[in-house]
Amino acid sequence: MANNYLALNSISCGYGKSFNLNGISLSVARGAFAGIIGPNGSGKTTLFKGISGILPIKKGSICLSGVPLESMKLREKARKMAVVSQFPEGTDMTVQDYVLLGRLPHRNAFNFLESARDKVLARKYMRLTGIYHYREKQMSQLSGGEQQLAAIAQALTQEPELLLLDEPTSHLDINHQMQMLNLIQSLNKELNLTVLMIIHDLNLAAEYCDQLILINDGKIYTQGTPAEVLTFQNIEAVYNAVVIAQTNPLSGKPVIFPVSGNILKTHRTDINNHHKTVTGNRLFNQSNNNHKQ
Amino acid sequence: MSKPIHQLMFISGQLVILAVVVLASIATGEANIPISQIPEIVRTGEGTEYFILTQIRMPRIVLAFAVGSALSLSGTILQGVFRNPLVEPYTLGISGGAAFGVALAIVGGLHLTGHGYMLPLAGFSGAAVTIFLVGILGFLRGGADITRMLLIGVMISFVASSSMMFLMSVTTAENLHGIIFWIMGSLDEPNHHLIKVATITSIIGLAGSYLFVNQLNALQLGKNKATHLGINTTFSVRILFIVASLLTGVCVSVAGVIGFVGLAVPHIMRLMTGGDHRLMLISSFLGGSIFLIACDILARTVISPNELPIGVITGIIGGFVFMIVLNKSRIQKEHHGK
Structure with a gap:
C-alpha cells in the first residue's frame, strides 16, 4: 500500500x-x-x-x-x-523547551525527563530549521516566521x-x-x-x-498535478477570479497571473483570445471541468 | 544544557529560605523565646515554653505551610490549564461557594455545635457544590471547554457572593460579625485534625498534579496542539481542575478566604523559573508556603499583641512584591530583547 x-x-x-x-x-x-x-x-x-x-x-x-x-x-x-x-x-517557554515538547509522544506518559536522544534530536532539528541560536529565547520574543520555524522544528x-x-x-x-x-x-x-x-x-x-x-x-x-489543477477555467470557476495561466519557463510548472479590473475592461478581447488558445491546446481541461459541473 | 542542575539549585535555595522563615516564625510571638534556647526546650520536652512551641506556634506554621503551598499550587495549575494569567483559585467561585456555605451555617446556628468541625464542613460543602456545578456545566457538551468553565465559575461566584450578602443583610449583628471574621481568613486553627487534613491534601495535591506535568506543559500550547502531541486533553483538564479545586476547597474551609497567594506567587515563580511546570509546580508549592509563613510573622507582629487578619498582609505585601517583580522582569526583557 x-x-x-x-x-x-x-x-x-x-x-x-x-x-x-x-x-x-x-x-x-x-x-x-x-x-x-x-x-x-x-x-x-x-x-x-x-x-x-x-x-x-x-x-x-x-x-x-x-x-x-x-x-x-x-x-x-x-x-x-x-x-x-x-x-x-x-508562549513564555524557551524555544528549546518548546521544541523538546515534540518528544512527548515518544516518552512514557509519566516520564518527566528528556533522554539524551531527545536532546540530540531537538538540537538537530533546531539547527536544520536555523533557529538553534534562538534556543534560549522565549517563543513570544520571536517573529511570526521564526515561531513557525520553531513549530516545524518541534514537529x-x-x-x-x-x-x-x-x-x-x-x-x-x-x-x-x-x-x-x-x-x-x-x-x-x-x-x-x-x-x-x-x-x-x-x-x-x-x-x-x-x-x-x-x-x-x-x-x-x-x-x-499542478498543471492539471491550475487552469484558468478551474480558477475562474472556484475563485470567481479572471486569471491567465502560463508556464514557468524553468520549471515547466503553471504560473497564475491575476487580471485586474482595469485590464479586464480594456483588454477583454486579448483575454478571450488567450483563453481560446489555451483551451485549444488543452481541451482535456475543459472536459474535465464540465463533468465536475 | 545544565538545566536540571539549575533547577535543583533553585529548589534547594527555596528549601533554605523555607527553613529560615520557619525558624523565624517559631521564634516570633508574645512569649520571648530566643532561637538559641529552642533545642534545649525541645530536649526537656516540658514546661510552658514547650507547650507554646509545640501546641501554638508549630501547628500554626504547619497550617501556613499547607494553605500557602496548596493555594499557590492550585493557582499554578489553574493558570496553566486556563492559559490565563488572571485566573486564581477563587476565580472559579470556590471561595464564594465556601463563604456562602459558612454564612448559611452561622445563620442557621450550626457553628454552636459539632466541636469546631461544623464551619469547615459547611465551607467545604459550599466549595464542593461550586466545584460540582462548574464541573458539570463546564464539562457538559463537547469535552472541557476552558473559556466556558471560566465564565461559569465567575457567574457562580457572583451568585454565591450575592446570596451571602443577602444572608448578611437579614441576620443579627452577632452572626454578621462571625461571617465577616471567617471571610477575612485566619491561620488560628485550634483543631489539629483539620491542620493534618490540610497538610496531607496539599502534599497529595502536589504528587497528583505532578503526574500530569507533561500534559500541563503541552497544554501551554493550546488544546489543539496538545492533542497533536498525543495528549488526551479533555481527561487531563478534568483531572487537573478537580485537583486544583479540592486543594482550594480544603484551604478555604480550614483557613477562610486568604487572597492573593494563588494569584501572585504562581506569577512570581513563572517570572523567575521560565514557566516549565516540572519546576513550576514544586517552586510554587514551596514559594506559596514561604510567602504565607512570612506574611503570618508580620500579621502577628505589626500590631502586637493584637493580630492582623492574614488576608490583609497577603494582599498588601503580595501586591507590592508582584509589581516590583513584574517591573524588574520587564526591564530585563528590554535589555535582553532583540
Missing part, C-alpha cells in the same frame, strides 16, 4: 450538526508533497482538523498506511503525524512520517517564503517525509507541490 499512505474515504465532518466537509476522498502516496488549495472558507482547515483529530469524523474513514486512525491511540498517532498550525502559540522532533502544515508561509516575505518551502522540500526529499500542506499562494503551490487538491464549498473540486 506504499501508494496510498494517507487515504481519506468519503469523509464528512464539521462543527455542530452541519457538515462543513462532505464526502471528501483523497489519497496521498508515501513521500509525496501534496498541497491543498481553495478559497477562504472552503473547508481546508476543517479538513486538517478532521485528519489531525481535533474534529470528529462523522462519516467515512481515514487510514494511515492502511490502519484506520480511529483505532490508533492519540500518542501512537502523534508518533506518525505532526501538525504545524497557522498561528503557533507564543520534526516528533519524528513523524506525515507532516501537516497549515499555511506555513502566511506571514513571510517572498525570500522567507521560499526559504521555508525549500526547507520543507528538502525534508520531503531527504527524510522521505510525506507532506500535506494548505497554501494560499497558487504559484508557490504549483512550484513546490507534486499533487494539488482544489477544495471548494466543502467538496473536492478537482485534484491532480
Whole structure:
C-alpha cells in the first residue's frame, strides 16, 4: 500500500450538526508533497482538523498506511503525524523547551525527563530549521516566521512520517517564503517525509507541490498535478477570479497571473483570445471541468 | 544544557529560605523565646515554653505551610490549564461557594455545635457544590471547554457572593460579625485534625498534579496542539481542575478566604523559573508556603499583641512584591530583547 499512505474515504465532518466537509476522498502516496488549495472558507482547515483529530469524523474513514486512525491511540498517532498550525502559540517557554515538547509522544506518559536522544534530536532539528541560536529565547520574543520555524522544528522532533502544515508561509516575505518551502522540500526529499500542506499562494503551490487538491464549498473540486489543477477555467470557476495561466519557463510548472479590473475592461478581447488558445491546446481541461459541473 | 542542575539549585535555595522563615516564625510571638534556647526546650520536652512551641506556634506554621503551598499550587495549575494569567483559585467561585456555605451555617446556628468541625464542613460543602456545578456545566457538551468553565465559575461566584450578602443583610449583628471574621481568613486553627487534613491534601495535591506535568506543559500550547502531541486533553483538564479545586476547597474551609497567594506567587515563580511546570509546580508549592509563613510573622507582629487578619498582609505585601517583580522582569526583557 506504499501508494496510498494517507487515504481519506468519503469523509464528512464539521462543527455542530452541519457538515462543513462532505464526502471528501483523497489519497496521498508515501513521500509525496501534496498541497491543498481553495478559497477562504472552503473547508481546508476543517479538513486538517478532521485528519489531525481535533474534529470528529462523522462519516467515512481515514487510514494511515492502511490502519484506520480511529483505532490508533492519540500518542501512537502523534508518533506518525505532526501538525504545524497557522498561528503557533507564543508562549513564555524557551524555544528549546518548546521544541523538546515534540518528544512527548515518544516518552512514557509519566516520564518527566528528556533522554539524551531527545536532546540530540531537538538540537538537530533546531539547527536544520536555523533557529538553534534562538534556543534560549522565549517563543513570544520571536517573529511570526521564526515561531513557525520553531513549530516545524518541534514537529520534526516528533519524528513523524506525515507532516501537516497549515499555511506555513502566511506571514513571510517572498525570500522567507521560499526559504521555508525549500526547507520543507528538502525534508520531503531527504527524510522521505510525506507532506500535506494548505497554501494560499497558487504559484508557490504549483512550484513546490507534486499533487494539488482544489477544495471548494466543502467538496473536492478537482485534484491532480499542478498543471492539471491550475487552469484558468478551474480558477475562474472556484475563485470567481479572471486569471491567465502560463508556464514557468524553468520549471515547466503553471504560473497564475491575476487580471485586474482595469485590464479586464480594456483588454477583454486579448483575454478571450488567450483563453481560446489555451483551451485549444488543452481541451482535456475543459472536459474535465464540465463533468465536475 | 545544565538545566536540571539549575533547577535543583533553585529548589534547594527555596528549601533554605523555607527553613529560615520557619525558624523565624517559631521564634516570633508574645512569649520571648530566643532561637538559641529552642533545642534545649525541645530536649526537656516540658514546661510552658514547650507547650507554646509545640501546641501554638508549630501547628500554626504547619497550617501556613499547607494553605500557602496548596493555594499557590492550585493557582499554578489553574493558570496553566486556563492559559490565563488572571485566573486564581477563587476565580472559579470556590471561595464564594465556601463563604456562602459558612454564612448559611452561622445563620442557621450550626457553628454552636459539632466541636469546631461544623464551619469547615459547611465551607467545604459550599466549595464542593461550586466545584460540582462548574464541573458539570463546564464539562457538559463537547469535552472541557476552558473559556466556558471560566465564565461559569465567575457567574457562580457572583451568585454565591450575592446570596451571602443577602444572608448578611437579614441576620443579627452577632452572626454578621462571625461571617465577616471567617471571610477575612485566619491561620488560628485550634483543631489539629483539620491542620493534618490540610497538610496531607496539599502534599497529595502536589504528587497528583505532578503526574500530569507533561500534559500541563503541552497544554501551554493550546488544546489543539496538545492533542497533536498525543495528549488526551479533555481527561487531563478534568483531572487537573478537580485537583486544583479540592486543594482550594480544603484551604478555604480550614483557613477562610486568604487572597492573593494563588494569584501572585504562581506569577512570581513563572517570572523567575521560565514557566516549565516540572519546576513550576514544586517552586510554587514551596514559594506559596514561604510567602504565607512570612506574611503570618508580620500579621502577628505589626500590631502586637493584637493580630492582623492574614488576608490583609497577603494582599498588601503580595501586591507590592508582584509589581516590583513584574517591573524588574520587564526591564530585563528590554535589555535582553532583540
